[in-house]
Amino acid sequence: MTRHALILHGGAGARPERDYDREVDNMRAVVEAMKIRLEAGASALDIAVEATVMLEDSGLYVAGRGASPNLAGAYELDASLMDGATRKAGAVAALQGFRNPVRAARAVMDRTPHVMLAGEGAALFAHDQGLELIGDEAAWFTHAGKGEDNHPPGTSPDVLAGALSHGTVGCCVLDSAGRLAAATSTAGVFGKMPGRVGDxxxxxxxxxxxxxxxxxxxxxxxxxxxTVACAQVSWRVAAGATLDEATRAVIAEIGSMGGDGGLIALDRDGRIAHPFNSQGMKRAWLTTDGEIGVEVFDQARA
Structure with a gap:
């Protein structure tokens, strides 16, 4: 039987001058909760969704409750997930009015012949599936245009093109049956143009x-x-690279083009990697030996 493992992230927009104690505590709590679920035999896909829901609901990251508005003041959220065992995938883009975009993405994967639904169509589908609505946006969302790495409403597209500030959450899981899964959720870059969809x-x-x-x-x-960043990691591993080599090569390619960010990755043997070229990346993990670690910058906080 495979020993399970997990790694999650809360975004690569961390700044050294900020205190991330709340995020550290939250990420650790999510990993601890998912460790119990994995020990009980939960599937990688279920854990990827559950962990991402907890991150969305925390309001601490630029996803779910912590979403930031676009230039028009609307909250358009994106999410995707993928089941490694079946290669099935589900996604929603520019979804408005629903609490957990990753749940909507799971419903797309499980209950439609499609991979992605966007905008009004995604919202209509989520409503038909009985997914939880957001009532009062002003009371629900924790970012109102003044969050971490934020650009105020009204920032011009020219400025945004040179400063695509961002934040995202995600989770990668290996379960005891050897299955892999990944999920990612975000509100996208701060002050984005209406209709903008990222990766x-x-x-x-x-x-x-x-x-x-x-x-x-x-x-x-x-x-x-x-760069087709996440799939490229797999292609490099299949060609003989280690997980660390593959992820670092992809981040280096992104950097050479002028971009920044990070990756979290987990392979079928439970090895983890989490390189980034930004100032910091909030992340936490569970190793196959049962050890939990949390980092924001380079210093481990296990």
Whole structure:
């Protein structure tokens, strides 16, 4: 039987001058809760969704409750997930009005013949599936245009093109049956143009899982799309690279193009990798030996 493992992230937008004690405590609590679920035999896909829901609901990251509005003041959320055992995937883009985009993505995967639904169609589907609505947005969302790495409403597209500030959550899981899964959720870059969709809801760019690896990305999504960042990790591993080599090569490629961000990844043997080229990346993990670790910058906080 395979020994289970997990790694999650809360975004690569961390700054050294900020205190991340709440995020550290939250990520540790999520990993501890998922460790119990994995020990009880839960599947990788279920854990990836459950962990991401907990991160969305915390309001501490730029996803779910912590979402930031676009230039028009609307909250458009994206999410995707992928089941490595079956290569099934589900995604939603520019979803408005629902509490947990990752649950909507799971419903797309499980209950439709499609991979992605967007905008009004995604919202209509989520409503038909009975997913939880957000009532009063002003009372629900914790970011109102003044969050971490934020640009105020009204920031011009020219400014945004040179400063795509961001934040995302994601989770990669290996369960005791040897199955891999990944999920990613975000509100996208701060102050984004209405209708902008980044890498997060695109399998291969913002998330990926197959028989080799599970990967979730966080950063300037335009660069992750242009490099097919998460799927590229798998291709490199299949070609003989180690997980660490593969993830670092992809981040280096993104950096060479002028982008920043990070990756979390987990392979079928339970090895983890979490490189980034930004100032910091909030992340936590559970090793196959049962050890839990948490980092924001380079210093481990196990």
């Amino acid at each position: 997060t809801p695109i399998p291969g760019a913002g998330s990926w899982a197959d028989g080799h690896v599970a990967v979730s990305g966080t950063g300037q999504g335009e660069y992750f799309i242009r």
